[in-house]
Amino acid sequence: MGYPWSANCGETKTAGIIIKDISFPKNTKTEEDSSMKAMVKKIQIDFDKCTGCRHCETACALAHTEHNSVNPYQSRIKVFVDLDTGCSFPVIAGPYTDAKCTSRNFAIIGGQTFNTCMLCRASCPEKPFFFEPGTEIPLKCDLCGEPPDPSCVKWCTSNALTLIEVEEDVEE
């Protein structure tokens, strides 16, 4: 199944809407059921709480740097900030797709209109983020190791990022 955390999707919420994000399953087999249940750690993102301080970006960069470098471009989380509405969208690195969307969508959440591009975690030719500067290696969130202990969550003072654990069915 490849990287478990890229195959499984977690939850993020904005004004009560749940959208998908990253997770890290820990497999447990239940007795009655032949399907696999897993306690999965996920980073939950509450967009309403994010202040756009981008401390998660420096936390992530510092946790993963090999050169003592603080560089948001080396971060696996990026906060897209809409300066006009003041809304901030932390997005955790998703997969690269070599085609950009052909249509641009808007979503109305909590009475405000958002460009869904802001919330999208994919990296694409239109929005080419999550590549390490210089090497162009795609960046992926690893939840800061096993067991998950993500730096971004620890540094998030506004509680927009929290680490949650939920039980989920996973593929065997």
Add this chain to the structure above:
Amino acid sequence: MNGWVGKVLRVDLTNESFGVEDLDEDLAKDYIGGRGLATKILYDEIDPAIEPLSPDNKLIFATGPLTGTGAIAGSRYMVITKSPLTNCIASSNSGGYFGPELKYAGYDMIIFEGKAAEPVYLFINDDTIELRSAEDLWGMTTHATEDAIRSYIGKPWKGDQFRIASIGPAGEKLSRAACIINDKARAAGRSGVGAVMGSKNLKAIAVKGSKGVTVTDRDKYRDIIRASIEKNRSEAAKVTSQALPIYGTSVLVNIINESGILCTRNFQTGVFEGAESISGETIAETILKRKRGCFSCPMACGRVTEIGDPKFEGKGEGPEYETTALFGASCGVDNLAAVTKANYLCNELGLDTIEAGNIVACAMELYEKGYLPEKDIGFKANFGNAEALVKLVELMGKREGIGDLLSEGGYATAEKYGHPELFMGVKKQGLPAYDPRGVQGMGLSYATSNRGACHVRSYLIATEILGINLKRDPSATDGKAAVLKDFQDFTAVIDSTGLCLFLSLAEGYGPDDVVPLLEVATGKSFTKEDIMLAGERIWNLERLYNLKAGLTKADDTLPPRFLKEPMPEGPFKGHVCKLDQMLPEYYQLRGWDTHGVPTAEKLKQLGL
């Protein structure tokens, strides 16, 4: 280098040429960075006798060694130049994302020299540096400028990655109250730095950097930051972890009003009957939409707001305390929508809200006393007139009608109508929103500030009113000079590191919190004594520059209102500011002679 990125970008606007210089490591250690290092450059390179709005002036944007390193509240940059408002040093500080981005592009500092023949903006994308035409941008508001530059670069994602600092119409038209706005709502506000930018035909700076900044040991650095996050969550840090995030800086409106020192109707009294309706609590209940933080800041004191009142509609950021108090109390206006609207106009037109608030309040008093005739204004401008407040700010920003005179500053306005004593300022710069009759130390702080009246050179309100660390009697003069000196020196340190001064509002915050960050970030050894000496060095160098620019002891004073007219009501009824009881002691503690000139002995001690 670590901490510092080690490069200074010099832009010659006259000849459209660039140079990248190495940062002098020894100087960087002696002056830390930001405010300190830029002051050193100002002192060495800008003749104090020059006319501030001439091409001879230079404009310096400077970050500190901790800017953008992830240190909490390490977002700040400084703008240093010779001020067209005060004619002495201008030293304005701003947050947001601009400072860190400049460092990530690989520059600690940009020095602008000369004057561009046509309007230009500076484009920086790592090593690509270009001066691009700003003909089409000239006349635009700061918001429109940012939007336009981002769309030139590429919509939406390429442009969105650029952080932009710009001036609005006020800066272009050389208003002495003009500021520089970055990230749409953060301001390097005071002393007319926007006018210097305008005088150089420099509309904006757009920067994107992907190089990052290095520290010496990331594990140690992360440990320090994590500890400071925990510390900031503790009860001791209730101002920075609770008051500021929940209510923003306007949490002070009610506190300061209850203390009887809220600037009311151009500082005629210290108690404003309409304080509740413009307070941080009311803002949180009515117009507040979101909280905003500068780069890596847990305090998030920024307020994203939207006005519901159709008469003053709009959305944007603010108001913060100084703005609320000066547009509100000082203009006698208890209409939060009008105050907020005036704030939005300032952000868009590029005006300093403190200066603009003082100028409008001064004009209102001149009008009420019959010195400024209605025909010169064109409408009634009495205290409490919300429409007049908004209209006057707009005229000032656009330099239309009476706004043309107001743009020259409050002192010039009051002088024109024969009553310069009615402008509440020091060294021609407007007073922040605390009446010094009730807070003696703050009075001394205003009088001795190197950039004219200012609350962020030494925020003695923290001890005299808020009682952070130690509650000192606000009406006592004893010992205030010594406290002030420490505050001034430490503030110079904080401004030079790239940290935000608000960190010092946490109980117990001091040089011991800064030293480990500086050491691990830069790899140089610093002691508490070193950095406090650096702070003193910076303060003295600023003072020397001002003295060379022609300022004297006579400028270390307050408007006569605070020295002679007793406070009419409130807890400090009957009080005046007893400046003469504190100033000689202050000079002595500073190691200055009786004329306020640093002695040779002091300069030698500081290595100046």
